[in-house]
Amino acid sequence: FGAALVLHTPRSDVTAQLQRNTDGKLQGTVGGRLAFADALSLGMFTAAVRPAPMGHVQLDAQVTGTLAAPCISGTGEAKEAALQLSDSTAFPRPEFQGVQTQFSVDLVQTRWSVTAQRAYGGSAKAGGLVGYGGAFVGLRTTVDLEGINVAKAPTELDVTAQLDGLLGGHLTAHLQFNRQGPPGAVLTAQGEVRLDDPEFPVVSH
Numbered sequence: 001f002g003a004a005l006v007l008h009t010p011r012s013d014v015t016a017q018l019q020r021n022t023d024g025k026l027q028g029t030v031g032g033r034l035a036f037a038d039a040l041s042l043g044m045f046t047a048a049v050r051p052a053p054m055g056h057v058q059l060d061a062q063v064t065g066t067l068a069a070p071c072i073s074g075t076g077e078a079k080e081a082a083l084q085l086s087d088s089t090a091f092p093r094p095e096f097q098g099v100q101t102q103f104s105v106d107l108v109q110t111r112w113s114v115t116a117q118r119a120y121g122g123s124a125k126a127g128g129l130v131g132y133g134g135a136f137v138g139l140r141t142t143v144d145l146e147g148i149n150v151a152k153a154p155t156e157l158d159v160t161a162q163l164d165g166l167l168g169g170h171l172t173a174h175l176q177f178n179r180q181g182p183p184g185a186v187l188t189a190q191g192e193v194r195l196d197d198p199e200f201p202v203v204s205h
Contacts, residue, residue, distance in 0.1 A: 001019060001020040002017075002018065002019035002020075003017075003018050004016065004017050004018075005018070007032075007038070009035070011035035011037060011038055011056065012033055012034050012035045012038045012056070014031070014032035014033065014034050014059065015030075015031060015032050016028065016029070016030045016063075017029050017030075024066055024067075025064070025065070025066060026063050026064055026066060026067065027063070027064065028063035029062055029063065030061040030062075030063065030072060030074070031060050031061065032059060033056050033059075034058075035053075035055070035056040036051040036052065036053055036054060036055055036056060036057065036081065037053035037054070039051070039057075040053055048085070048086050048087060049083065049084070049085055049086075050084050051081055051082070051083065051084065052081075052083060052093050054082050055078055055079065055080050055081050055082070056078065057077065057081070057099075057101075058077045058078070059074065059075075059076050060074050060075050060076070061073060061074025065106065069107055070107070071104065071105065071106040072104075072106075073102075073103060073104035073105070074103065075100070075102050075103075076099075076100070077099065078101075079097065079098070079099075080097045080099070081095070081096055081099045081116075082095045082096070083096070092153075093154065094119070094120075094154060095154075096119045096124060097117065097118040097119070099114060099116050099117075100114070100115050101113065101114040101115075102114075108131065108132065108134035109129060109132065109134065109136065110129070110130045110132075111127075111128075111129050112127060112128060113125070113126070113127035114126055114127065119145070119148060120149045120150075121147060121148065121170070122145065122146050122147030122171070123145075123147065124143070124144065124145050124146070124148070125143075125144050126141065126142065127142055128141030128142060132182070137181060138178070138179045138180045138182075138185070139177065139178065139179040139187070140177070141176070141177040141178075142175065142176050143175040143177070144173070145171055145172060145173040146172055147170045147171075147172060147196075148170060149168075149169075149171075150167055150168065150170070150171050151169075151199075153171075166200075167198075167199070167200060168197070168198065168200070169195045169196060169197050170195070170196045170197060171195055171196075172194045172195075172196065173192065173193040173194070174191050174192050175190070175191035175193075176189065176190050176191055177189050
């Protein structure tokens with residue numbers, strides 16, 4: 001058994017090759033350019049926090065497992081990407097450059113890690129586990145920020161709305177988010193935040 005699937009749009013060009021071996025195991029690949037806007041249209045990201053519909057990711061993934069329990073894992077790279085934090089337009093939409101990710105998705109969980117080499121003068125990385133079946137249902141995520149220039153970070157959906165002139169300094173943070181249970185259950189957060197070389201121009205004037 002073998003099959004080939006192609007997703008071709010003005011923004012995306014992704015090819016999937018899949019075959020089932022005589023022992024029932026799956027063997028396949030998924031690769032190509034996938035626009036975040038197309039991924040959102042296909043329902044690949046449904047959580048409130050998700051990629052914004054700008055830019056694209058270059059995928060290189062493998063398909064393993066069986067038809068009853070498939071798994072897709074691999075890597076992705078994007079020159080730039082933005083994060084949509086909420087359906088509300090009141091939330092900022094931070095942008096990142098030099099984004100690299102690793103992921104593994106099966107029927108009961110998703111594991112992922114992502115690194116942004118450039119983020120408002122610093123860098124950012126995050127990773128975690130989302131469980132939606134089996135032994136764990138919930139969310140475990142860590143976020144690390146290093147040297148973020150807070151004066152340049154957006155504070156509203158309009159990325160020109162920044163803290164420049166109000167607050168200065170470089171933000172370093174380690175945050176942990178946990179949720180036991182399905183979406184809608186209580187989400188807890190803890191961590192450490194440090195602002196180096198703080199400046200308050202509005203006070204000094």
